[in-house]
Amino acid sequence: MGLRTNPTQRQRRLGIELRRLRTMSGLSVGAAAAFADLGPAHLGHIEAARTAIPEVKLRALTAAYGCRSEPLVNALVAMGRSTGKGWWTEFKATQGAHALDLAELESTSVACRSFQWLYMPGLLQCTEYIRALYEAGEADIDAALLDKYVDFRLRRQQALAEGKLELHAVIHESALRMQFVPAEVMRRQIEHLAKLTRLPHVKIQILPFKASLNPPMFSTPFVLFESSVPELSTVYVEQPISPPFINEQEQLAKFTDTFNRLSSAALPPIDAAIEPEFAVRRDSLSLIQHLLYTL
Numbered sequence: 164m165g166l167r168t169n170p171t172q173r174q175r176r177l178g179i180e181l182r183r184l185r186t187m188s189g190l191s192v193g194a195a196a197a198f199a200d201l202g203p204a205h206l207g208h209i210e211a212a213r214t215a216i217p218e219v220k221l222r223a224l225t226a227a228y229g230c231r232s233e234p235l236v237n238a239l240v241a242m243g244r245s246t247g248k249g250w251w252t253e254f255k256a257t258q259g260a261h262a263l264d265l266a267e268l269e270s271t272s273v274a275c276r277s278f279q280w281l282y283m284p285g286l287l288q289c290t291e292y293i294r295a296l297y298e299a300g301e302a303d304i305d306a307a308l309l310d311k312y313v314d315f316r317l318r319r320q321q322a323l324a325e326g327k328l329e330l331h332a333v334i335h336e337s338a339l340r341m342q343f344v345p346a347e348v349m350r351r352q353i354e355h356l357a358k359l360t361r362l363p364h365v366k367i368q369i370l371p372f373k374a375s376l377n378p379p380m381f382s383t384p385f386v387l388f389e390s391s392v393p394e395l396s397t398v399y400v401e402q403p404i405s406p407p408f409i410n411e412q413e414q415l416a417k418f419t420d421t422f423n424r425l426s427s428a429a430l431p432p433i434d435a436a437i438e439p440e441f442a443v444r445r446d447s448l449s450l451i452q453h454l455l456y457t458l
């Protein structure tokens with residue numbers, strides 16, 4: 164079997180985690196490879212995600228590295244076993260590799276924390292808003308291709324709709340005021356946002372223009388995906404360069420701290436227990452109601 168030329172994010176993450184464990188153990192590539200009856204070059208390919216690793220050899224490596232966390236080892240085994248095939252597979256012809264990786268990540272994570280300042284988070288976008296964004300961005304887009312793009316984004320929302328994924332979103336007020344889409348579409352989107360907050364696993368906060376935060380703190384939209392095993396959490400950074408996924412523990416901690424600070428500076432979340440017409444406090448819902456009135 165030939166070496167992979169375009170490994171997925173899941174495959175890259177497995178290799179990265181095995182390299183991290185080996186580095187922490189102090190073992191060289193050659194010494195570690197010997198524990199699993201592998202050649203040094205073979206282990207190098209595994210760590211670079213260019214080839215797969217059988218379960219028995221993966222367990223041998225983690226034992227050699229002194230990894231005593233059974234949940235982590237089992238999670239790594241599951242990553243190695245996975246074929247990567249899911250509902251997103253049928254969209255390979257129209258979606259880029261990063262979009263497919265994002266869909267797989269959303270389907271396997273237990274929670275995500277999202278910050279957006281220009282657009283609504285993808286998991287919270289209504290159909291009309293999705294379509295309007297694509298139409299505005301690609302005026303001559305083929306109708307059939309547009310339908311595929313819209314369908315893909317809506318399918319990504321299944322994990323949220325089914326309660327398999329918890330979501331905490333901090334959305335800057337500017338995202339609700341941007342005129343990328345017609346006013347009636349934005350009205351529909353804001354109403355959709357308010358409706359989603361009635362789901363028990365969805366928390367939405369609005370970060371107002373008056374929030375006292377240093378601009379560089381939130382200059383880049385990002386999503387922090389939380390794994391059932393904390394060591395395998397991942398940050399997705401929306402940027403035009405590759406790769407958009409960050410896995411280093413130090414960076415994960417920084418993004419976690421950044422999100423917590425954004426959440427602290429944002430208005431209190433929409434309280435699903437309060438009927439909209441009875442909301443009187445200055446919170447995310449009151450700002451959304453004001454924006455609806457001005458549209």
